[in-house]
Amino acid sequence: MFDWSVIEQNSHLLLMGLWITIKYTVITSALGLAIGLIVALMQLTSARVTVLVGRLFVEFFRNIPLLVWLLWAYYALPIFMGINISKESAGILALSLYGAAYFAEIFRAGIQSIDPGQSDAAVALGMSYRQKLTRIILPQALRRMIPPLAGQMIIQLKNTTLLSVITVPDLLYQADYIASFTYRPLETYTAVAVIFLIVLVPLTYIARRLEDKGPR
């Protein structure tokens, strides 16, 4: 009844898909973290316009479904801007900015959770804003932010599956492809689900362990 040999025969396609999935997760997480930190810092300044722009950025991405935003970035953005962007670039752009909004919230909450007295002490020593941030605030905040950041990266990995709708050949896209010519959707999608579980369960476990240890 089941014919698992289709998985074996097409394992190279699945592995390629997995590689793409991981690659996009790493790239969009890295970009998302960098942009997210900037957006968080914007919201923590005293300049009202900057705060507002940061806030709008976060609210925009938190209130738009990722699939809608992804399709918009792929189909509408190029027309809108009068530029040509590849599906890869559109995918990276869309996922990075979307992730950035969530990373920004984690950074903002993490930085705000640090006692203002720490900032006072750093400033009183004569530290610049940058020194205060890199030497005093971020090292403490990062420790508290590691569990939520790990959690967000897991979500980021799951979100990459949406790339398949703009035909980026990620793991899910490869599954669609294999199923279409083997007529074995049951085996194929089961295999993909199992692969995701194998990758994600250990990551989730580690994230939970970090969370249980609690902020230090």
Place this chain on the structure above:
Amino acid sequence: MRDDNTKTDDAVIAVEDLHLSFGESKVLKGLDLTVGRGDVVALIGSSGSGKTTLLRCLNLLAHPNHGRISLNGEPFFQHDSGKDVLKLSSAKTNAIRSHIGMVFQQFNLFPHMTVLANVMEGPRTVKKEAEKTNRDRAMSLLEKVGMAEYADRRPDNLSGGQKQRVSIARALNMEPEVMLFDEPTSALDPELVGEVLNTMIDLAKEGMTMIVVTHELGFALEVAKRTVFLDQGTICAEGAPHEILMNPPNDRVKGFVNRFHQTAQLMKPFVS
């Protein structure tokens, strides 16, 4: 090196006509204060009178709306009804701050660093000082405040008194011209107050210029050269501690001092 033939009246800190409001509420209403080299000034006054705010203005942790503040005769803050007259760069402001040491009620030690790293952090990051010079001076300061054997510990394992002594060493390691203390013993268990006061007394004896917000009237009486009494954002009495505290010049001060004497009286049967 400090000038030994101390000209006591050459001002380290001079404050002129300082005003500060938080929104609608006026917190400082035209303060003048001059602190000479080697002066130890006790700043007293009831809760909400603006003591912390004044201290925070002195290193620009708070920004007044009007007035002038100078360090060694050099103005570093001057606002004319909200208008910035000097327009100091933030680098210059930071440089000024590095000459003014501050000790907080809640210590504010950096919990992710060891005691020694806390003390070394200022010169290391702000002055980019050579590691060895910094470490040697930091260790001798820790020695001085009796915390050398705790150099490799994290702050959270220390008692309040120990934390405060480390925070004093941290401020001193920047070799400041003046030290500001904001109720340095108020967060401490009573039995730990003495060790911190002793450290401060040693510092005063060495000729450090100090401005100390305190509720320890004993400290004001014994150590301070001058007592400044703050009431609702203005200085309502100023002078030698025994004059102010023993013969209060006005009702405000009298009421404040009496409350302390009363508590002391009430406590007498228990402390004997």
